[in-house]
Amino acid sequence: MNTPSAPRVSRSSFGTLPDGNEVECVTLQDAGGFEARIITYGAALQALLVPDAAGRRDDVVLGHDTFDRYLARRQFFGATIGRYANRVAGARFVLDGEVVQLAANDGPNALHGGPEGFDRHNWRIVTIEEGARPAVTLARTSADGEEGYPGKLEVEVRWCLSGPMELSLDMTARTDRATVVNLTNHSFFNLAGAGSAGDILDHRLTVAADHFLAIDAAAIPLSQSPCAVAGTPFDFRAGVEIGARIRNDHPQLRNGRGYDHNFCLARAGDAPHFAARLADPGSGRVLELHTNQPGLQVYSGNYLDGSSAGKSGRLYRQSDAVCLEPQAWPDTPNRPDFPIAYLFPGEVYRHTTLYRFMHG
Template sequence: MSITKKIFGKMPDGTQVDIYTLKNSNNMSVDILNYGGTIVSILMPDKNGKIADIALGFDDIKRYMENDAYLGALIGRHGNRIEAAEFELNGKVYELVKNDGNNHLHGGKVGFHNVIWNVEIHEENGAEKLVLTHTSPDGEENYPGNLNVKVEYSLSEDNELKLDYNAVSDKDTVVNLTNHAYFNLSGHASGDVLKHQIYINADKFTPVNDECIPTGEIKDVKGTVMDFTKMSSFAEGIASGDEQIVYGLGYDHNWALNTNGNINEVACELYEPQSGRAMQVFTTKPGIQFYTGNHLNENVELIGKNNTVYNKRTGLCLETQFFPNAMKHKNFPSPILKANETYHYVTIYKFLNK
């Protein structure tokens, strides 16, 4: 696997934005920006060898800066929602910005999706990997601790895109890093994703209220529209009128994975029958957010690559994570990172044809 670099554009202050291409020998490649650690494109063949770009993204940096959909970006310090934009840690209440109604979403206004990451290319076992680093200062977005973050991207000859997340803080803090790539296995310009099928290796999910905030309940999926324990279509669930679907305006929920942190066990699989493309997700995280692009093109028209309009449900996200709102519910896995301890989680997206 090799990595090449070229200029993508410039920030308003003149800072150069670079795009890095990770490529293997199977006609697969992934483009990643140093701005937000953003996945811009994923090129892969279908079952007949036809190559398409299966990730939603933009052609220029201006659109990324204006983007409120987090297309392809690294998310931090805390991915997903925090109720009432506050949490209590060690007896102190930390008030955060309210950027999702009354709640805090995806790290706030100065989230990791908005920063220029430092980038190095490292070689390991004859293959190159992209190493992104960033320091979030103590008090940024009112999160405690100087947080040093490292995220490594690599693409294997087995078509595995690996994201290796690491972080260390000098104070107790909360961390929940993820990536917000939008996938459409038919191709980013092919329309909605409602013909896709999904398998989620989870017997339980976390129900939400009408603000899409988990209530603290961990509920069985059996007999509900949240049951994807067998590969199945989700279009019917979206059209069901189920209360959870109404609250999320589609699927925008967290599943409690059965995998218990085992990186070798499939946590989730996405499949698109016409192209034959499939994507398996492996992770050491305890949860995964399945989001069906319910808010795409909602407030600002999203003009993506090649002047493609990204409408509602033209892409979906599979965000590996701690459960949303975990600081409010002690029965959820904890996102607390103790001072000088190492946060380390791995997620792999494996691409294949069936």
């Protein structure tokens, strides 16, 4: 295994947009073989190389080897999602007494920021930091009215190797008008390796949540949500294999075609807290996720249907990966009973997520 003798950062071209602008890749490496590759298109995590218990490195996130495949089909692999991750019912909400009409792209609803969300834009590199904790900061300006959202939004995303086998993600946003903001990262994890023959149904998942949001057939939270996880296939508090109950005849598993639900985290606040643990028995890789967000969307790759090739020409199929997406709760702008997702001038939106890897 070739690993650097010290942490380092490199910068290279990853492709070219139709308008001629370059898409870049920034590679962050530590001295132990832990490596993250960030591309400017979608401020996305394109690859994450993690040693297993025997020291063998594998890329543990799904995606593409070349830029043209990211451009050809929108699948959110590793992308920064905004302005509003998840769904807004009816693609509308009321803010300061006025109806805000969004661009609908999921039936009548708005999903992941609309048809041209943050994942479909080429971000600019602001800073690259070398030294013991390599990092890159990317930024973009979302214009007032983009996809229907009010206010000019200035957004920054910082990826950093913040410790041994630890990748940190810090996202900030500022607005000049009252708006809503809900950012997340949409990485698809398979701790056995993105090129492995195995799925994630044997991965053991722990989620620090006593409640989840039940959804209708369009994935909009029901009026009676949140619901207790106790006694349901959504109880991951003690840790259970993802596949253990995914095929149970439960109405919520039918609505989501598996897991595609927001878990209401037991703690929230300014500092990151433990939210989830994912463990692969074969490789010994373990991911612990800490975040300051109030919700965690767990998505079991239900719509991966083998219709497009990923890295190394592998066809991604259902349950080949799981997404763990820290965020505000879905449809919060229409649900005054949910934690708020408003941002006002003079305030700073702050999202922090830590991906801590270990062997177990």
